[in-house]
Amino acid sequence: MAEGVGDEIATLTKLTVRSELSNLVDDPEANTADKLDWHRLILAGSILARSDMRANQEAGLRIAVGAVVLVKDEKVRDAGAMLLGQLSNFRAVTLAIGRGLVADDLDGRLGVSLRLETQRREMDRSVLVETSGRWLEVNEFQQRFWTGASSADWLSASAPTASGKTFLVLQWLVDQITAGEAKVAVYLAPTRALVTEIESSLEQYLKAVKGVVVSSLPLRTKFDDARAGGARLILVLTQERMHLLANVLGADFLIDLMIVDEAHKIGDDGRGVILQDAVERAVRLNPKMSLVFISPSTQNPGELLADAPPGATTQAVDSDAPTVLQNVILAKQSKGKPKLWNLVARQGGEEVDIGTLQLASSPSSIPKRLAFIAAAATGDRGGTLVYANGAGESENIADFISQLQPDHDPGAVDPELAALAELARKGVHPGFRLAKFVERGIAFHFGNMPSLLRLEIERLFRSGKIRFLVCTSTLVEGVNLSCRTIVVRGPRKGKGNPMEPHDFWNLAGRAGRWGDEFQGNIICVDPHDGSAWPHGVPVRSRYPIRRESDAVLDAGGELLGYLEERAVGAPRDVDGDGDFEQVGAYLLTTYMRLGSIADAELAKRHDAAFIKNLDQTLSRIAAKIEIGSDLATRHSGVSPIGMQRLLETFRAYKGEPDNLLPAEVASDDSYDRFVTIMRRINASLFPAFEPDARAKLLALIVFQWLKGKSLAEIIRRNIAWHEEVGKAYKLPDIIRETMMLVEQIARFRAPKYFSAYVDILHLYYVEIGRQDLIDADLDIGTQLEFGVSSRTLISLMELGLSRMTAVELFEKIARDDLDRDQALQWITERADELDTMELPVVMLRELRERLLPSGGAAMTGPQPV
Amino acid sequence: MGKKKPVSYGDLHFNTQTEARAFLNAMLGKYDIGDRVSAADAVILSSALALHPDAVQRIGPGIKDFSVRSADFGTKCFWVNRIDGTTQKFSHKACV
Numbered sequence: 001m002a003e004g005v006g007d008e009i010a011t012l013t014k015l016t017v018r019s020e021l022s023n024l025v026d027d028p029e030a031n032t033a034d035k036l037d038w039h040r041l042i043l044a045g046s047i048l049a050r051s052d053m054r055a056n057q058e059a060g061l062r063i064a065v066g067a068v069v070l071v072k073d074e075k076v077r078d079a080g081a082m083l084l085g086q087l088s089n090f091r092a093v094t095l096a097i098g099r100g101l102v103a104d105d106l107d108g109r110l111g112v113s114l115r116l117e118t119q120r121r122e123m124d125r126s127v128l129v130e131t132s133g134r135w136l137e138v139n140e141f142q143q144r145f146w147t148g149a150s151s152a153d154w155l156s157a158s159a160p161t162a163s164g165k166t167f168l169v170l171q172w173l174v175d176q177i178t179a180g181e182a183k184v185a186v187y188l189a190p191t192r193a194l195v196t197e198i199e200s201s202l203e204q205y206l207k208a209v210k211g212v213v214v215s216s217l218p219l220r221t222k223f224d225d226a227r228a229g230g231a232r233l234i235l236v237l238t239q240e241r242m243h244l245l246a247n248v249l250g251a252d253f254l255i256d257l258m259i260v261d262e263a264h265k266i267g268d269d270g271r272g273v274i275l276q277d278a279v280e281r282a283v284r285l286n287p288k289m290s291l292v293f294i295s296p297s298t299q300n301p302g303e304l305l306a307d308a309p310p311g312a313t314t315q316a317v318d319s320d321a322p323t324v325l326q327n328v329i330l331a332k333q334s335k336g337k338p339k340l341w342n343l344v345a346r347q348g349g350e351e352v353d354i355g356t357l358q359l360a361s362s363p364s365s366i367p368k369r370l371a372f373i374a375a376a377a378t379g380d381r382g383g384t385l386v387y388a389n390g391a392g393e394s395e396n397i398a399d400f401i402s403q404l405q406p407d408h409d410p411g412a413v414d415p416e417l418a419a420l421a422e423l424a425r426k427g428v429h430p431g432f433r434l435a436k437f438v439e440r441g442i443a444f445h446f447g448n449m450p451s452l453l454r455l456e457i458e459r460l461f462r463s464g465k466i467r468f469l470v471c472t473s474t475l476v477e478g479v480n481l482s483c484r485t486i487v488v489r490g491p492r493k494g495k496g497n498p499m500e501p502h503d504f505w506n507l508a509g510r511a512g513r514w515g516d517e518f519q520g521n522i523i524c525v526d527p528h529d530g531s532a533w534p535h536g537v538p539v540r541s542r543y544p545i546r547r548e549s550d551a552v553l554d555a556g557g558e559l560l561g562y563l564e565e566r567a568v569g570a571p572r573d574v575d576g577d578g579d580f581e582q583v584g585a586y587l588l589t590t591y592m593r594l595g596s597i598a599d600a601e602l603a604k605r606h607d608a609a610f611i612k613n614l615d616q617t618l619s620r621i622a623a624k625i626e627i628g629s630d631l632a633t634r635h636s637g638v639s640p641i642g643m644q645r646l647l648e649t650f651r652a653y654k655g656e657p658d659n660l661l662p663a664e665v666a667s668d669d670s671y672d673r674f675v676t677i678m679r680r681i682n683a684s685l686f687p688a689f690e691p692d693a694r695a696k697l698l699a700l701i702v703f704q705w706l707k708g709k710s711l712a713e714i715i716r717r718n719i720a721w722h723e724e725v726g727k728a729y730k731l732p733d734i735i736r737e738t739m740m741l742v743e744q745i746a747r748f749r750a751p752k753y754f755s756a757y758v759d760i761l762h763l764y765y766v767e768i769g770r771q772d773l774i775d776a777d778l779d780i781g782t783q784l785e786f787g788v789s790s791r792t793l794i795s796l797m798e799l800g801l802s803r804m805t806a807v808e809l810f811e812k813i814a815r816d817d818l819d820r821d822q823a824l825q826w827i828t829e830r831a832d833e834l835d836t837m838e839l840p841v842v843m844l845r846e847l848r849e850r851l852l853p854s855g856g857a858a859m860t861g862p863q864p865v
Numbered sequence: 866m867g868k869k870k871p872v873s874y875g876d877l878h879f880n881t882q883t884e885a886r887a888f889l890n891a892m893l894g895k896y897d898i899g900d901r902v903s904a905a906d907a908v909i910l911s912s913a914l915a916l917h918p919d920a921v922q923r924i925g926p927g928i929k930d931f932s933v934r935s936a937d938f939g940t941k942c943f944w945v946n947r948i949d950g951t952t953q954k955f956s957h958k959a960c961v
Binding site for chain 2: 654655656658659663668669670671672673674675676677696
């Protein structure tokens with residue numbers, strides 16, 4: 001290719017990228033596309049399109065897009081559209097026709113043989129959606145997925161981010177559950193943000209389908225209905241919620257189909273092990289279920305099929321084909337001219353000079369660099385995502401971008417943006433910075449925000465009303481949000497760790513809205529700065545999937561040392577990171593279940609001598625553990641060693657046994673009891689709420705959350721607490737900190753460790769003959785995950801309302817014991833009065849769309865991509 | 866030095882106020898914050914609370930039971946839980 005059309009492709013790259021950016025200094029040397037030899041280029045493109053190599057396909061795509069977008073000659077544009085068809089990129093053809101770049105009736109302008117060829121290609125590249133009887137035009141990857149998933153028992157599919165994976169998987173899932181035998185399907189999504197999004201998309205698809213319901217709550221009502229022949233059920237769950245549901249259902253946890261989205265996250269610290277454990281647990285209980293893994297751009301999707309049961313058919317579907325052009329642009333400051341930035345695009349191993357970007361002001365800090373470059377390159381266009389290293393920084397960058405926008409008329413704010421600002425002020429805090437930014441079409445977005453708010457931000461970004469979105473790693477964690485341009489500098493994930501290349505490419509893959517745009521840009525700021533990019537801007541490549549448990553097992557002796565030490569020391573004295581704790585818990589539980597690690601699937605991936613050593617160590621530890629393997633299995637990631645120690649703590653307790661229980665939240669003792677339980681968990685189970693002095697603040701958050709208080713109320717009380725104890729605080733920080741505590745402590749750590757605590761306590765009560773103290777009500781893990789303790793609140797959330805809306809509505813409802821039907825009746829009876837209840841507009845809309853479909857506006861949830 | 870004053874909580878007699886105070890202190894010490902006081906200790910505490918200078922106000926409409934909960938500056942103290950659902954803290958040091 002380099003000798004053939006390399007120079008022309010470089011020119012095309014320059015021209016297509018320049019057409020996408022604003023505020024470029026004029027370049028008199030920039031050629032026009034009309035001067036290129038398009039006859040030759042199209043021929044080259046059609047040859048390149050036949051190649052399986054990504055670089056060749058990308059070149060073919062660039063020629064096709066260039067022909068359609070940059071050239072005036074209609075014949076060249078038609079040929080470009082044909083070339084897109086040859087690349088099975090029918091969505092791009094539709095886009096070209098929709099934008100008027102290619103005239104209608106393309107087929108009519110082709111000769112007979114070409115027309116036949118086009119039609120044959122379209123037929124070849126279609127799959128039949130059984131439920132609708134409709135043929136769906138797909139690309140090569142989608143077609144292989146569809147046929148593979150329908151024939152194999154276990155399938156693992158991997159493709160780049162903008163390949164239409166999620167769109168197709170959801171179509172396939174809906175098709176399976178409506179036309180197939182499956183009664184209950186589980187869609188595992190590794191973050192709550194993704195759960196909310198998938199749930200909304202599925203509801204969208206299922207609007208016209210009767211007899212299928214979607215739920216993200218780990219409650220048994222809908223599950224039992226589906227098993228008994230009622231409405232079929234798709235459960236969208238995080239791995240933690242799946243364990244909660246499996247705990248509730250026990251041996252009744254019978255499912256027919258499971259999809260694991262973002263399956264590469266099986267390699268993440270801590271939660272990757274819980275994910276692996278969730279999948280293995282589901283497979284143990286349902287050896288015959290169909291299982292589909294999906295992951296972005298991985299090298300070895302087949303790795304996930306290694307543990308398939310004997311006799312199960314497996315298939316790996318792997319694609320690296322590009323669907324939209326993704327331009328990686330390196331932005332480097334001109335020497336001595338801070339307002340001028342030189343841009344070069346990466347083109348294979350080469351760098352193509354694009355031109356110079358002119359900023360409005362000199363950026364004196366890193367957040368300013370990101371903000372000024374984003375604002376300049378975006379100009380009047382929207383669709384720009386800026387990646388920030390942390391929630392606080394995201395707010396500051398959004399602030400700078402908002403200052404660079406033209407003055408706005410406060411009276412002329414778009415009504416949807418005004419409604420979002422209202423939700424931010426009422427639902428979080430009147431001083432929450434988001435409110436004033438969104439009024440100007442700018443937002444920030446991070447994982448700990450309430451889901452209703454985040455979804456609304458994502459929706460308005462997709463619609464173009466929010467033009468700039470400053471985000472953190474939540475976006476990489478799998479939210480299906482694409483954009484035109486990404487601006488990024490030295491991306492970090494979590495607490496300051498440089499982002500792994502596969503995460504970077506997962507983020508970069510969001511640039512380019514397939515079907516909405518022909519290309520996307522990833523502007524990498526300061527590419528040569530070693531502190532920002534310790535390993536340089538990662539070169540595009542596919543990365544291997546590796547289970548976290550396997551990675552930790554490779555630590556060998558270190559892991560054995562940790563286990564030995566953990567078995568004798570107090571939890572807070574044991575050195576070692578969370579990975580050893582999680583994997584140690586997983587291994588010990590597996591040992592307790594099987595009697596030997598050598599019998600586990602994982603053994604075949606490791607050295608036999610090491611497995612033997614591990615078995616001996618685990619055998620010594622397990623000999624001292626009285627906790628049964630059933631109980632250990634219920635609490636993924638919690639060490640049975642800690643559980644045993646907690647049991648011993650209970651046995652040594654000299655007070656009244658009922659003092660060990662969490663008190664009802666309505667009781668006056670409840671808050672103080674939480675403090676003590678947290679300290680007990682720190683000392684015996686795992687130091688999850690350390691230091692002890694902090695337990696009081698953490699207990700306050702957990703207590704308010706469980707009481708069903710709104711986020712706004714919890715923030716108000718946290719501020720009041722700081723004032724009471726004379727602690728200084730800054731408003732934006734305390735808002736963010738409270739959101740973080742709610743998400744990380746109340747909704748993640750507390751459910752995990754409190755539910756293990758209560759289970760062990762029940763074991764102890766049985767031991768001392770005090771079963772009378774065991775309350776069979778809703779388990780504390782579920783209560784904490786959702787932040788509810790009243791039946792009415794649970795019912796409102798079971799009906800599909802976000803917690804934010806449910807809590808606000810609950811304020812108006814007198815009774816706290818309404819079941820689902822009674823709660824729905826309460827709302828239906830007051831359908832005409834809802835406007836007078838002073839609920840924020842976004843909440844009102846959610847209420848109408850979810851519960852009063854006849855009176856509601858059209859569904860405006862996230863669109864599948 | 867003041868005169869020694871005996872104190873009685875029901876059948877429980879102490880020769881001095883200091884002894885009575887130490888007894889209640891030890892009782893408080895064996896509870897974690899958030900604990901409900903045992904029935905046996907509650908009987909003693911009821912008698913003790915009757916000696917509080919503000920007994921009438923603290924007891925209010927009647928005693929249901931007692932708890933140990935947090936007090937100011939990271940300390941803990943006894944709380945009386947009343948039959949009407951209200952609750953009030955009191956210092957055991959004043960119950961002599």
